[in-house]
Amino acid sequence: MSIAAKLPSERALEIITTELSEELSIHPCDQSERSKAHLYEIGGPGGRQFALIVGDMYAAKGPNPSQQTRILLGKCKVPDIAGVSPCDDYYSGSRIKQADSRIAPPNQSSYLVADESALRGLLRWYAQYRGTLDDYDAAPLGSLERTRLEKAAQDAGFDLSPTVERDWLVFRSTAFPCTVGVASEISGYRVAVSDAGLARRVASEFTAVATDATPPWAVCLNNIQDYPTLHRLFGRIAAVSRVLAGEGLRAFEESRRHPPDTTEATRLVVQRVGQDIFRASLLAYWGQRCAVSGLAVPGLLRASHIKPWADCGSDAERLDVFNGLLLAPHLDALFDGGWVTFLDSGQIRISDALDAASRTRLGLTGAEAITGLTERHQAYLAWHREHCFDRKK
Numbered sequence: 001m002s003i004a005a006k007l008p009s010e011r012a013l014e015i016i017t018t019e020l021s022e023e024l025s026i027h028p029c030d031q032s033e034r035s036k037a038h039l040y041e042i043g044g045p046g047g048r049q050f051a052l053i054v055g056d057m058y059a060a061k062g063p064n065p066s067q068q069t070r071i072l073l074g075k076c077k078v079p080d081i082a083g084v085s086p087c088d089d090y091y092s093g094s095r096i097k098q099a100d101s102r103i104a105p106p107n108q109s110s111y112l113v114a115d116e117s118a119l120r121g122l123l124r125w126y127a128q129y130r131g132t133l134d135d136y137d138a139a140p141l142g143s144l145e146r147t148r149l150e151k152a153a154q155d156a157g158f159d160l161s162p163t164v165e166r167d168w169l170v171f172r173s174t175a176f177p178c179t180v181g182v183a184s185e186i187s188g189y190r191v192a193v194s195d196a197g198l199a200r201r202v203a204s205e206f207t208a209v210a211t212d213a214t215p216p217w218a219v220c221l222n223n224i225q226d227y228p229t230l231h232r233l234f235g236r237i238a239a240v241s242r243v244l245a246g247e248g249l250r251a252f253e254e255s256r257r258h259p260p261d262t263t264e265a266t267r268l269v270v271q272r273v274g275q276d277i278f279r280a281s282l283l284a285y286w287g288q289r290c291a292v293s294g295l296a297v298p299g300l301l302r303a304s305h306i307k308p309w310a311d312c313g314s315d316a317e318r319l320d321v322f323n324g325l326l327l328a329p330h331l332d333a334l335f336d337g338g339w340v341t342f343l344d345s346g347q348i349r350i351s352d353a354l355d356a357a358s359r360t361r362l363g364l365t366g367a368e369a370i371t372g373l374t375e376r377h378q379a380y381l382a383w384h385r386e387h388c389f390d391r392k393k
Contacts, residue, residue, distance in 0.1 A: 007115050009054045012069040013038065015119060016052060024127045029100060037072075037095035039103075042127050046207040046223065048074055049102050050126060053091060069113040072096065073126055074103050081125065083118025084111050102223060107185060148227060149182050156234035157242075168192060171234075178241035180234070181217065188225040191233060192217040198244065201372055202236045205287055239284040243321045278319055279303035286326040291370045292348070295328045302332035306380035311387075322376040330362055341389035344378045346370035351390045 016038075020026060027047070029039040036054055041047040051072040072091055078084065090105035097104055113119045149169055150162055158171035158180065168181030181192035191208075193199035196218035203210040206229060208221040224230050282303045289296045304327045305318075312318040325342075327335060334340045339351050348368040350359065359366075373381075 007069040007113055007119060009052065009069045011116070012052055012071075012113065012119055013054065015116060016040065016123070020120065020123055024123060026123075030095070037091075037093050039095060039101060042123065043209075046209065048126065048209065050074070050123070051091075051096060051101075051103060053093075069119065071111050071113055071119070071122060072103050073109045073111070075107045076109050076126070078109065078111065078122065078125065081118060081121045083114035084122050085114075086111055102188075145184055149184075149230075152227070152231040152234045153180070153182075155231065156238040158234070158238065173238070173241075176238060176241035176245045178237055179216075180237060182230070188223065189230050191221040191224055191230070193219050193221065193237065195241065195244070197374055198237065198240050201240060201374075202233065202287075204371070205236065206233055208233075236287065243281045243285045275303070275309070278305075278321075278324060281319070281321045282324045282326045285321045286372070289326070290328045290331065291325045291372065292331055292368050293328050294371075300329060301326050302329055304332045304335055306377070307383045308388075320380075322374065323380045325370065331368075334362070334364075335384075338388040338391040340364075341385045342370055342373075342381055343385075344373070344381060346373045349385075349389070353390065 016026060017028070024042050025044040025047070027041040027045050029041060029049070038052045038054060039049060040051065041049050053070040053072065070087065070091070078086075087110035089110070090108055091110055092105050095101065096108075111122065113122060146169065150171075153162065153171040157175050158173045160172040160174060163170045165181065167183050169183070170179065170181045172179050177195070178198060179194040183190045183192075192213055194217060199219035199221060200210050202208075203219075203221055206221070206224065209223050211220050211222060212218075213220040221233070224233060283298060283301070288298045288301070290301055295301065304325045305312075306323050306325060307317065309318050312323070317323060325335070331340070334354075335342075339354050341349050343349060346369040348364075348366065350364060350366060354362075354364075
């Protein structure tokens with residue numbers, strides 16, 4: 001790219017902070033008066049980082065280099081975009097070396113941008129970028145770091161000996177099917193997960209950026225910033241994997257091997273045991289938070305069947321974690337009584353039998369929604385909408 005085709009960095013700064021800011025949810029990481037490297041997150045706080053270099057003396061590109069816009073991205077493979085050309089060295093100014101930066105060398109790609117159209121094209125592509133694991137280089141694991149990772153995995157129940165596969169330290173368990181790989185980075189860790197649905201479920205809890213991965217992995221969780229966060233992430237992955245593998249149903253079947261003597265006692269005890277197991281499964285799956293309000297007081301939360309226990313045709317249905325929602329008490333009562341239901345999108349639907357004054361007292365706005373529904377919830381929700389919702393009061 002000729003230096004004659006150049007976009008002044010001051011104009012690039014204006015475009016990023018005005019025209020593209022709302023469109024791409026660009027979040028500044030520092031003060032705008034910083035004179036050289038301006039660090040941003042695209043997609044909101046916690047998103048992919050990029051930086052605009054203002055006044056960068058890039059001598060190899062000819063005269064007046066300070067007028068040339070230079071953009072730093074996280075390590076990625078940019079397609080051919082008119083007016084965008086790669087730099088052949090890293091930028092490692094003081095701002096990029098700070099702790100909150102995730103684009104320090106070698107986790108960095110650097111590009112010169114010739115005009116406004118090129119700038120918009122590059123950042124719009126980057127906002128939608130879903131890289132594969134092959135785009136990254138892992139930092140080498142020292143013996144102490146490997147010991148720490150193995151300890152975190154063992155605490156969560158990954159009981160098989162770890163293996164090294166390409167750049168990944170890989171952990172498996174005899175108790176649940178999910179496989180996890182960990183790679184160390186300058187800025188923290190990346191975690192590869194074999195179960196896509198599970199990975200995307202826990203990603204939001206840890207503000208991790210989930211990207212598609214190369215088989216045998218399904219999803220990569222990026223931006224795991226420190227060891228305590230990684231330790232908690234291992235625990236959540238293991239807990240959800242156990243639930244999805246039917247651990248609750250196995251425990252229920254085991255409890256039925258030695259029932260009490262009388263028929264009525266058997267029925268009551270079996271139901272109570274099953275409901276306790278079901279509640280434990282929902283607490284694990286939903287991370288001890290209400291699926292709608294986010295209330296995180298486990299003692300107050302209710303394990304609400306979508307299709308009631310008595311209407312289920314098998315123990316597998318009764319104990320299916322996808323046949324349940326973890327709800328705050330008032331939402332549980334409303335859902336169980338058919339005053340509210342939920343669409344497949346998770347959006348609440350309120351019965352017309354509940355008047356406006358009652359809705360206000362209950363704090364219902366109609367904007368409530370379940371976060372984290374999957375396709376496996378949908379058949380149960382359809383049953384609830386048909387058989388439970390809006391029953392005559």
